[in-house]
Amino acid sequence: MERVDVPYGLRPLVERHGPAVEVEDARRRWSELVTAAEAGIVTLITRDRYQWAALVPMSEVAEFLSPDVPTWPVSDARGKLGHLVGEIHSLGVRVQVFTRRGRPVAAMVDAGVLVDRPDPADRLPAEALLRDGHRIELVFEPGRPGQVGRDGDVVEEPEDWFYAANAYDNRDSVVAVGVGDTLGEALLRLAPPPAVETHDHPPF
Incomplete structure (x- = not known):
């Protein structure tokens, strides 16, 4: 993605974590990206160029996990990835958690919350x-x-x-x-x- 396509306020994130991955590409590489998040790597994901989310390790989840937090098996999340990014972007949902064998391994959050969060x-x-x-x-x-x-x-x-x-x-x-x-x-x-x-x- 060209720099001109990056919202001004999110440019520090691109400089820190690398270019965003389009949602269709993220769907194809989903298992790889979740494994990377589990290892501590943040991946920016964008849909239609203006909806942004971040796939993050569980250590970056600020919300206290509760039954109210949407939780998806990794395999189920792949097919609805665009919808999940849209929900995060609209701030209707603060965090989406992804699990393997019932264990939380990664999450998706609004990319904007990472901008001024300390490293x-x-x-x-x-x-x-x-x-x-x-x-x-x-x-x-x-x-x-x-x-x-x-x-x-x-x-x-x-x-x-x-x-x-x-x-x-x-x-x-x-x-x-x-x-x-x-x-x-x-x-x-x-x-x-x-x-x-x-x-x-x-x-x-």
């Missing part, structure tokens, strides 16, 4: 933080609707709601921060906070 190597898994004695505080920020003046101009921009996960060590210092539109996404994005720049001042 796996930069994340600090919640389980590991808790095992090391850290404390994780979960916060919901409700946002606000914004305000419009009498003349119809926007006086105050609306703020979206979000979840935050903050991990603290035994001295109450922040060791990791994660923010997302679901609790699972916030936990998956836990990573060390950006370093605060300090400027040394010469002695007077």
Whole structure:
């Protein structure tokens, strides 16, 4: 796929994971692509050039698995792959899980959620933080609707709601921060906070 066909916001993903695979090609290579996802490789899949999804390893699934999460045997998913990409693109379904012999091996998510998600190597898994004695505080920020003046101009921009996960060590210092539109996404994005720049001042 030529770069001009890639939506601007998804270009960082193409640079990171390689060109997207058209859904018909993905159907032909389905078993190979699922095996690659099981090994940790992300594959971008596109349908009709404007519907995008990502085939990912289970470690990239932010949602807590429950009976509500659509789950398909790998062999069954091949025949309805275009439909599954369409559902993901429309945000009607956040994640589709694929199984072999009843075991989850890969999943499909909206490609856009990966754009600003920290790289796996930069994340600090919640389980590991808790095992090391850290404390994780979960916060919901409700946002606000914004305000419009009498003349119809926007006086105050609306703020979206979000979840935050903050991990603290035994001295109450922040060791990791994660923010997302679901609790699972916030936990998956836990990573060390950006370093605060300090400027040394010469002695007077």
